[in-house]
Amino acid sequence: MSMIPTGGIKEIIRVLPPKDSYYPFRLQALQKALDNDPNSPVIPFLMKVVHAQESAFQALKSEKATFNFQEKEPFFVMDEAMLQCFQQTAITFCEALKARIETKNSSDYSEILKAVNALSTAIIDKEKTKQYFENIITLDLEAIPAHQRLFLLASMQVTLHFAATNLKVDEQYLLEAHDLCPCCKMPAISSVLDNSDGGLRYLYCSFCETKWHVVRSTCTECTSNKSLFQTTMEALDSPMSAEVCGECNTYLKFLDRTKTLIADPFIEDLLTLTITIKLTDKDFHTFGLNPYFV
Known part of the structure; x- marks a missing residue:
């Protein structure tokens, strides 16, 4: 199909x-x-x-x-x-x-x-x-x-x-897994939403910067869609938020680049540490990785 x-x-x-x-x-x-x-x-x-x-x-x-x-x-x-x-x-x-x-x-x-x-x-x-x-x-x-x-x-x-x-991937390629990058098997830094992708959500690799598709409204860790919600810090005025799963107590940052030309997943992650601290204090954890902040 x-x-x-x-x-x-x-x-x-x-x-x-x-x-x-x-x-x-x-x-x-x-x-x-x-x-x-x-x-x-x-x-x-x-x-x-x-x-x-x-x-x-x-x-x-x-x-x-x-x-x-x-x-x-x-x-x-x-x-x-x-x-x-x-x-x-x-x-x-x-x-x-x-x-x-x-x-x-x-x-x-x-x-x-x-x-x-x-x-x-x-x-x-x-x-x-x-x-x-x-x-x-x-x-x-x-x-x-x-x-x-x-x-x-x-x-x-x-x-x-x-x-x-230097890599060419068949446009019809079907992903075998969604939790790690299909190129290097590294974790994502965040999800991204870009104008060029027609409203589709992609995960963004923390190392090779490849994007791979994962359907929206689904936890990227446990694939549940029962208790998924977004959290932001309004005072930050940032295109970055976090997708939080109440089923497995994980979160992943989410970057909406549809309304801004300059927004980088790695830098926005650093600029939204307030969100990270807030979620960590509530015992949520992430498998996202930012090489600039280790």
Whole structure:
């Protein structure tokens, strides 16, 4: 049976990999956040991180890095080629981040600079890099030193994001599972609703930035639709809310981008920590993951 949704689109494309880098758009979202909060101690540093990610992404593009894919989920093969790409990406990312930190006010980032320098040395070791790689893809994040976690996850995000831009998925492909990304089997950062998708809800991968379709009004964790509700914090004036399930006591952030041109799932997640704290205090938990906030 062909699935013909309402809203003017002829069919559901279930897997939508990114076509190019999203880091320039993330920088726009960060700049908007900084304009709204000029005294933020965090946003300027995150902008340096995202600039470094864009440098690493463009380096992969210029080097024409290649990956191995398979026809069934997960589409990415986490093999030696992916590991080598991750290692090179981490090296490039660290160099780019150091260059941005050292340009001015480097004393403000002295401890961060130490951590980046230490990682630059560690990542040269193939076995150490392999351990980091395995820790990330198995989400054993506690095994990664806390002071290096952000930089390693940012590097993995670039690696998988670039890999996804090289992936072609049959538009008729039927998803085998919906809880994790069909490309890399990482969790979603949030659901998203975009004008270009005809009102369909997609989950948004926290690493490769692929979108995959999940029907609306359904819990993304237990698939129940009995006790699902949305919660917002009106004072935040944000397009981000949370879909909360009373059946399994989980929630996932929900980003409505139909009324705003600049809204990034990762940045809006950080800007709506009030929602996260509110739900955590009420004993709800999430399987969503934000690499910029670990």
